[in-house]
Amino acid sequence: MRIRFDKLGVVIAAIAAYAAFLAPFATFRANRIVPGEARSILEALPATTGPLLLAIVVAGALIALLKTPLVLRLAASVVALAALATLIGVAGSFLTPAGNTFARISPASGFWLLIFAFTLLLADVLTRLNLSPWARVGVLVVAALAIGLLLISGQWNSLSILKEYANRADSFWAEGSKHVTLALGSLVAAVVVGLPLGILCHRVEKLRAGALNVLNIIQTIPSIALFGLLIAPLGWVAAHVPGAAALGIRGIGTAPAFVALFLYSLLPVVANTVVGLAGVPRAANDAARGMGMTDRQRLFGVEFPLAFPVILTGIRIVLVQNIGLATIAALIGGGGFGVFVFQGVGQTAMDLVLLGAVPTVALAFAAAIILDAVIEMTATKRRVETA
Amino acid sequence: MIEIEGITKRYDATTVVDDVSMVIEPRTIAVIVGTSGSGKTTLLRMINRLVEPTAGIIRLDGNDNRSQPDYELRRSIGYAIQGHGLFPHRTVAQNIATVPVLLGWDKARIKARVDELMTLYQLDPEAYGPRYPHELSGGQQQRVGVARALAAEPNVLLMDEPFGALDPIIRTKAQEDLLAIQKRFGTTIILVTHDMEEAVRMGDKIAVMDAGKLVQYAKPAEILAKPASDFVETLVGASEKPFRLLSLGRVSDAVEKGTAEGEAIPGDASQRDALAELLWSGRSALPVKGEDGKPLGRVTVDGLVKRAARPA
Numbered sequence: 001m002r003i004r005f006d007k008l009g010v011v012i013a014a015i016a017a018y019a020a021f022l023a024p025f026a027t028f029r030a031n032r033i034v035p036g037e038a039r040s041i042l043e044a045l046p047a048t049t050g051p052l053l054l055a056i057v058v059a060g061a062l063i064a065l066l067k068t069p070l071v072l073r074l075a076a077s078v079v080a081l082a083a084l085a086t087l088i089g090v091a092g093s094f095l096t097p098a099g100n101t102f103a104r105i106s107p108a109s110g111f112w113l114l115i116f117a118f119t120l121l122l123a124d125v126l127t128r129l130n131l132s133p134w135a136r137v138g139v140l141v142v143a144a145l146a147i148g149l150l151l152i153s154g155q156w157n158s159l160s161i162l163k164e165y166a167n168r169a170d171s172f173w174a175e176g177s178k179h180v181t182l183a184l185g186s187l188v189a190a191v192v193v194g195l196p197l198g199i200l201c202h203r204v205e206k207l208r209a210g211a212l213n214v215l216n217i218i219q220t221i222p223s224i225a226l227f228g229l230l231i232a233p234l235g236w237v238a239a240h241v242p243g244a245a246a247l248g249i250r251g252i253g254t255a256p257a258f259v260a261l262f263l264y265s266l267l268p269v270v271a272n273t274v275v276g277l278a279g280v281p282r283a284a285n286d287a288a289r290g291m292g293m294t295d296r297q298r299l300f301g302v303e304f305p306l307a308f309p310v311i312l313t314g315i316r317i318v319l320v321q322n323i324g325l326a327t328i329a330a331l332i333g334g335g336g337f338g339v340f341v342f343q344g345v346g347q348t349a350m351d352l353v354l355l356g357a358v359p360t361v362a363l364a365f366a367a368a369i370i371l372d373a374v375i376e377m378t379a380t381k382r383r384v385e386t387a
Numbered sequence: 388m389i390e391i392e393g394i395t396k397r398y399d400a401t402t403v404v405d406d407v408s409m410v411i412e413p414r415t416i417a418v419i420v421g422t423s424g425s426g427k428t429t430l431l432r433m434i435n436r437l438v439e440p441t442a443g444i445i446r447l448d449g450n451d452n453r454s455q456p457d458y459e460l461r462r463s464i465g466y467a468i469q470g471h472g473l474f475p476h477r478t479v480a481q482n483i484a485t486v487p488v489l490l491g492w493d494k495a496r497i498k499a500r501v502d503e504l505m506t507l508y509q510l511d512p513e514a515y516g517p518r519y520p521h522e523l524s525g526g527q528q529q530r531v532g533v534a535r536a537l538a539a540e541p542n543v544l545l546m547d548e549p550f551g552a553l554d555p556i557i558r559t560k561a562q563e564d565l566l567a568i569q570k571r572f573g574t575t576i577i578l579v580t581h582d583m584e585e586a587v588r589m590g591d592k593i594a595v596m597d598a599g600k601l602v603q604y605a606k607p608a609e610i611l612a613k614p615a616s617d618f619v620e621t622l623v624g625a626s627e628k629p630f631r632l633l634s635l636g637r638v639s640d641a642v643e644k645g646t647a648e649g650e651a652i653p654g655d656a657s658q659r660d661a662l663a664e665l666l667w668s669g670r671s672a673l674p675v676k677g678e679d680g681k682p683l684g685r686v687t688v689d690g691l692v693k694r695a696a697r698p699a
C-alpha cells in the first residue's frame with residue numbers, strides 16, 4: 001500500500017514537530033517584568049503528563065500528515081487542543097514554586113505554535129465538512145463554553161495572564177463593556193448614517209464619486225492622526241454648544257474615539273450599500289416598476305432585500321474592524337481593552353498586553369463567524385439569479 | 388381602447404420609435420412584429436409609461452395615460468416583461484401575488500387567485516407555490532411571468548415575447564389559454580413576438596415595425612395578401628404565405644356538399660390542418676363533423692388550394 005500525504009498536513013506536522021521538540025512550551029519568570037527562562041514540554045510538566053502530551057502531539061501530527069478520514073482528523077485536533085488547553089494550566093501550577101506569589105508562568109512560543117497547528121487542522125476539517133451556518137455557530141458556542149468552563153474551574157489560575165486578570169477583575173469587565181459599546185455603538189451609528197447615504201449615492205450618480213472619494217480619504221488617515229484632528233473641533237463643541245459637555249462630548253476620551261470609529265466605518269457601509277444596490281438585477285427593478293410599485297415600495301420590497309447580503313458583508317467588515325480598532329481608543333482616554341495593552345507596553349509586562357489583546361482577538365473572531373453565518377443564511381434563501 | 392398618436396421616442400440623436408400612430412380596439416389582440424431592435428419593446432413600455440415618449444400622446448379609453456400617477460396606471464395594466472423578470476427573492480406564489488398585494492386585496496382572495504392562475508398554467512400550487520424562481524425551468528419561469536401579469540385581472544395586458552422560451556406543445560396551449568382568457572374577460576392585449584405563426588394565430592390585427600416606424604397595421608389576412616413593402620413580405624415569409632392564410636380560416640367555412648370516407652375532422656379545426664391531413668393521407672376529400680358530431684359535409688384538396696391563393 002502506498003502511503004499518501006495530506007498537503008496541509010505536511011505543514012501542520014512540521015510546525016507541530018518544531019513546536020513540540022525545539023521551541024519552549026512555557027516561560028518561567030521570577031516576577032512579572034524580568035526576562036523569562038524557557039521550559040520544554042518535558043521540563044514544564046510532571047513526569048507522567050509530559051510524555052503523554054508529547055504522545056498526543058505526535059499522534060495528532062501523524063494523523064494530520066497522512067491522508068486519514070475526516071472524523072479521525074476532527075478527533076485528533078479536538079483531543080490535541082483540549083490536552084494543550086488543560087495541560088498549560090498544569091504546567092502553571094507545576095512550575096510555580098510553592099507559596100511564591102511573584103513567579104509568573106506564561107505559555108511560550110511552542111505552546112502557541114501547537115495551538116496554531118491544531119486549530120489549522122480543526123479549521124480545515126470544519127471547512128471540508130461543509131457545515132451549515134447554524135452548525136458553525138454551534139461549534140463556536142461549544143468552543144466558547146469549553147473555554148469558559150476552563151476559566152471558571154480555575155485550571156488556568158496559575159498562568160500569568162490570569163494573575164494579571166485577578167489583580168484587575170473589576171476594571172477588566174468595565175473596560176470590556178466599554179470596548180464592546182464603542183465598537184457596536186459606532187457600527188450602529190455608521191449603519192444609521194451610511195445606509196441612507198449609500199441609497200442616496202446609488203440614486204444620485206453625481207454624488208457617488210464625490211462621497212466615496214471623501215470616505216476613501218478618511219479611511220487612509222492613520223488613527224492617531226484622526227484623533228488629533230478631532231480634538232480641536234470636539235473641544236470647541238464641548239465649550240460652545242450648551243449641553244454637549246454634559247453628554248460627555250470632549251476633545252479627548254470616548255467622544256473622539258467614537259467619532260473616529262464611526263468615520264472609519266462609513267466607507268465599508270456606504271460602499272457595500274452602493275455595490276449591493278447596483279447588483280440588483282435590472283429585470284427585477286424593471287418588473288417592480290412595471291407592476292406599479294412606488295419608489296419606496298421598490299426600495300424596501302425589491303432593492304433592499306436583494307442587496308442585503310452585500311450590505312451585511314459591509315457590516316461584517318466594519319464590526320471586525322471596529323473591534324480591533326477600538327483598542328486604539330485607550331490612547332486618548334477612550335477606554336476599552338486597549339487600556340491593558342498600552343499599560344502593559346508601558347510596564348514591559350507582556351502578560352498585561354495579552355490580557356487586552358486576547359479578548360479583543362477572540363471577540364473579533366467570534367463576530368466574524370457569527371456574521372458570516374448570518375450572511376450565508378440570508379444569501380441562500382435569496383440567491384440572486386441573473387436572468 | 389388604446390389610441391397611440393404620433394408617438395416618438397428619441398435617445399439623444401437616435402430615433403428608436405418614429406411617429407407611430409395606431410388604435411387598438413377594445414377586447415382585441417394587437418400583435419407587434421419586427422426585427423430585433425426595431426422599437427417594439429420601447430413602444431410597448433410607453434403605454435405603461437416605463438418609457439416617457441419624446442413626443443405624442445397615448446390614450447386609454449379616452450384618458451391621457453399621464454393623467455394619473457404612473458404607479459396607479461401600471462397597477463391597472465398587466466405587464467409580462469421580456470425575459471420574465473421575476474423577483475429572485477420572492478417565491479412563485481409571492482411573485483404572482485405582486486399586484487393584488489399592491490392593490491390591497493385580502494389574503495383569501497389573493498390565495499384563491501394565485502392558485503387559480505397556477506393551476507391554469509399547469510404548475511401545482513402546493514409544489515411550485517413555495518419555490519423560488521431559480522428553482523424553475525425557463526419555460527416555467529415564463530409562465531409564472533405571464534400569470535403575474537394576469538393576476539389582478541387587468542383590462543389591458545402588455546406582453547413582451549411571453550412565449551419565447553416555451554416548447555411548441557406548451558406554447559400552443561399557452562396561446563389557447565390566453566385566447567380563452569381574452570374572450571372571457573374581454574381583455575385588450577398588445578403582444579410582441581418574433582414568431583409570425585403566433586402573430587397570425589393570435590392577432591386581430593398585426594403591426595409590423597421596422598427601424599422605429601410602423602410599416603403596416605392591418606388584419607392578418609390583409610398583411611398576408613397585401614404586404615405594404617418588401618420588408619413586410621420578407622417578414623411574413625413568402626413561401627409560407629398560402630399556409631398562413633389557410634391557418635386563419637376554419638374548416639367549417641370551407642365545407643362543400645357531399646361525403647367522404649374515413650375519420651371526420653372537426654369543423655373548428657384550421658383549414659391548414661385539414662390540408663395537411665389530406666396531403667399526408669393522400670386522399671382528395673375528408674368528412675367534416677360539427678361540434679355535436681353530426682356530419683357537415685366534406686373538405687377537398689381542390690377547394691382548399693383555391694382558398695390558399697392570393698385574394699383578389
Ligand SMILES: Nc1ncnc2c1ncn2[C@@H]1O[C@H](COP(=O)(O)OP(=O)(O)OP(=O)(O)O)[C@@H](O)[C@H]1O
Pocket residue numbers: 398403421422423424425426427428429430469
Ligand atoms: N434606454 C435606452 N437608451 C438608449 N437606447 C435604447 C434604450 N432602450 C432601447 N434603446 C435602443 O432602442 C432600440 C429599440 O430597442 P427595443 O428594446 O425597443 O427593441 P425591440 O424591438 O424590443 O428588440 P428585441 O426584439 O430584440 O427585443 C435598440 O436599438 C436599443 O438599442
Ligand SMILES: [Mg+2]
Pocket residue numbers: 427428429469547
Ligand atoms: Mg424587445
